[in-house]
Amino acid sequence: xxxxxxxxxxxxxTRGQHVTLRCSxxxxxxxxxxxxxxxxxxxxxIFQYYEKEERGRGNFPDRFSARQFPNYSSELNVNALLxxxxxxxxxxxxxxxxxxxxxxxxxxxxxxxxVL
Amino acid sequence: xxxxxxNPLFLSMQEGKNxxxxxxxxxxxxxLYWYRQDPxxxxxxxxxxxxxGAVKQEGRLMASLDTKARLSTLHITAAVHDLSxxxxxxxxEETSGxxxxxxxxxxxxxxx
Numbered sequence: 482x483x484x485x486x487x488x489x490x491x492x493x494x495t496r497g498q499h500v501t502l503r504c505s506x507x508x509x510x511x512x513x514x515x516x517x518x519x520x521x522x523x524x525x526x527i528f529q530y531y532e533k534e535e536r537g538r539g540n541f542p543d544r545f546s547a548r549q550f551p552n553y554s555s556e557l558n559v560n561a562l563l564x565x566x567x568x569x570x571x572x573x574x575x576x577x578x579x580x581x582x583x584x585x586x587x588x589x590x591x592x593x594x595x596v597l
Numbered sequence: 598x599x600x601x602x603x604n605p606l607f608l609s610m611q612e613g614k615n616x617x618x619x620x621x622x623x624x625x626x627x628x629l630y631w632y633r634q635d636p637x638x639x640x641x642x643x644x645x646x647x648x649x650g651a652v653k654q655e656g657r658l659m660a661s662l663d664t665k666a667r668l669s670t671l672h673i674t675a676a677v678h679d680l681s682x683x684x685x686x687x688x689x690e691e692t693s694g695x696x697x698x699x700x701x702x703x704x705x706x707x708x709x
Contacts, residue, residue, distance in 0.1 A: 523699030588640040
């Protein structure tokens with residue numbers, strides 16, 4: 482069975498540009514969460530989506546947005562890129578939006594974004 | 598605001614030795630997770646601790662949770678080089694869904 486898949490795996494952008502990152506959850510999982518991991522730090526929660534609705538948002542500016550599609554895949558969009566947006570962006574899927582009862586939160590390999 | 602603190606942040610140890618990584622958190626929660634991350638890779642789930650007093654073991658790693666003290670430990674027994682990685686603890690706030698707050702990570706290096 483395929484795990485959480487993310488694309489692209491690596492990308493380089495310049496300041497001011499826009500980026501779209503994509504995530505396909507594990508089959509049967511309806512919740513997708515996005516995390517940002519800056520080098521040398523722990524991941525930070527950005528968004529959670531469930532059934533195409535935003536269920537949670539972390540402390541990130543409005544330049545960050547996301548959406549979830551009917552097939553439960555998701556996109557993370559970042560506008561007006563800053564140098565500080567350089568990070569590994571991780572997508573995680575879980576069966577539901579409820580508290581994790583058995584730790585069923587699975588992470589993809591991530592999209593590594595470099596902003597020059 | 599939930600804070601999760603790990604210590605030490607860097608740990609260099611010899612093969613065969615034992616050591617403990619500590620994870621303190623600032624709010625009530627009965628769910629704590631440990632992840633492993635190899636350089637350039639994603640997060641691998643190690644342990645899920647779902648209640649006070651929970652203890653789980655896998656190979657040379659053992660994790661425990663004390664919700665009253667808001668403390669979790671990850672104990673390494675007779676370390677081997679393959680355990681070299683960064684270890685994160687993460688806490689699930691009681692009011693949230695599948696939203697984790699991570700510690701800064703402990704970078705473990707096991708030397709021959």
